[in-house]
Structure formats: structure tokens, C-alpha cells
Amino acid sequence: MLKLEAYLEARRETVEQALQRCLQFRDETASQQKIHDAMRYSVFAGGKRLRPILCMAAAAVSGGCETEVLPAACALELVHTYSLIHDDLPCMDDDDFRRGRLTSHKVFGEDMAVLAGDALLTLAFEVISRDQKDQPALAVLQAVRDLAQASGSEGMIGGQVMDILSENHALSQNELQQMDNLKTGALIRVSLKMGALLAGAAPDVVKALCRYGDAFGLAFQITDDILDAVGDSEKMGKMTGADVKQGKATYATALGLDRAGELAKHAVETAKAALKDIHGDTAVLEALADYVIKRES
Secondary structure, three states: OOOHHHHHHHHHHHHHHHHHHHOOOOOOOHHHHHHHHHHHHHHOOOOOOHHHHHHHHHHHHOOOOHHHHHHHHHHHHHHHHHHHHHHOOOOOOOOOEEOOEEOHHHHHOHHHHHHHHHHHHHHHHHHHHHHOOOOOHHHHHHHHHHHHHHHOOOOHHHHHHHHHHOOOOOOOHHHHHHHHHHHOHHHHHHHHHHHHHHOOOOHHHHHHHHHHHHHHHHHHHHHHHHHHHHOOHHHHOOOOOHHHHOOOOOHHHHHOHHHHHHHHHHHHHHHHHHHHHOOOOOHHHHHHHHHHOOOOO
């Protein structure tokens, strides 16, 4: 029987060790050490490493080896961390705490925080193009392109723009879903797609995992919205209630907590249904889908 907590902890530790290697730099000058310290501060501030774990799980269910996609998994976490640093800036969400400790700009200043985020984004593509050696070059190139697209104006950044422009405006459920498919879902979906592609998955498996990722991302974002409204600040590692204060459009405010919770449950069932098209052992991905709406942070 799958013990999800043990599974998550083991993979988190594997990713943690790989990230340590990614952030080892030789012959640092004083100025380089400052920016590297800022980068490491945010990368190693904790976190579930969910996107790297999804990448590894997708590789495994596609018949590949989890550790062979570690460079791609690390690249995903570097991009995710960069986005969090920039999200926390005063010009964005203006958060003082992330994962239970001061945000990057509170420790290193806004200038270093911006540059640390920029450096992590560029490092992500260095890591995947340099270290993802065990797969065909075309598969690695595809993964690089997919990650770039998911991170850019047609993906995560595009969703963040919609989030900013929608402040103090009511959005329909469809508009919320369009925004969150980009802001949150794009990086989750590409985590699964990259793992599958690098493991040599058949096209129908890649498509099924992308459908799973879309539904998983929706459940994840709805749960985030609910937790911001009613979650425990200590468990969350940051102040809750920020969405309402900033006039953010969320599922919790648009639908109410009960309807939002039901939509999250439906998204989980949709995610698990997508896995029926995959012949491999999907127990881990099924458990992760259930986990995403039961988490407390």
C-alpha cells in the first residue's frame, strides 16, 4: 500500500540534494556570493517540491526512471521559486513572509530580490540544457521550449498579468479558470508533460498526463484560495486574508467556500479520470490528486 507521506519525503529529499548541486558555484567573487546567497535563501526556504515530484512521477508512470529527469525537475523548482520571489515584491503582492520566514526583499533588499529571481530563471534553462544528458537532444529541446512557453506571457506570466488587471473586479467562474490555468496550471501541466516526454512516453500518455495536470492545477489553485480565506497562518507560513485585502479575484470570493470546495473535489475526480487512459501504475498520481485538496499549506 502506498504511504504518500513517506513517498513525498523521500522525493523531496532527492530533489533537495539535486538543488544543492545546482546552486554550488565555483570561485565566487564578493558580489557573486551576495546574489548566490539570495538565490539559495529562497530556494532552500522549504516547500513541498510538488512540481519536481510531479515531473518525476510522470516519468515513472511513463516507464522511465525518476532520477533521470532530475535536471528538468530542478529547473521547474527554480522557475517556481523565481516566481515566488517576484510575487512577494512590494510592486506585486507585497508579502513580508513566505514559508514561515521573511521574504527575499525583506532580507536582501528589493534590488537583490529582483536579480535573484532573474538569476534563478536563467539558471533553470542552464541546468536543463547542461545536465539533462540521458535523453535524445530533440526531447530535451522540446522540454526547454515547453518550460519557456509555460513560464512566459502565454503561460504563468500571462496569468499573473490577468490577476493584476482583475483586482477589484468580479470575474466569472470561466474567467477565473482561464486566469488560473495560466497563472498556476501552466507550470503544473508542463511538469507532467516534461517528465513524460523525457521518459519517451507515447503521445496518448502525454495527452492524458496533460489533462490530469490541468485538473490538478485547478484543484490546487482553488485550495490555495480557500486556505487564504480560512487557513492557519502558522501552517501556511504567511499571513492569510491577503487576497481579500488586495481585492483579488478568487474562487472563494466568487463562488463562496462551499461551492469552491465542491469544484475542487470535482477537479480531483477529473484528474483521476484522466489517468484511466494510462496502462501503467497510476497510484502515486491518484494519491497526489487527493492530497492536493487535503493539504493545510
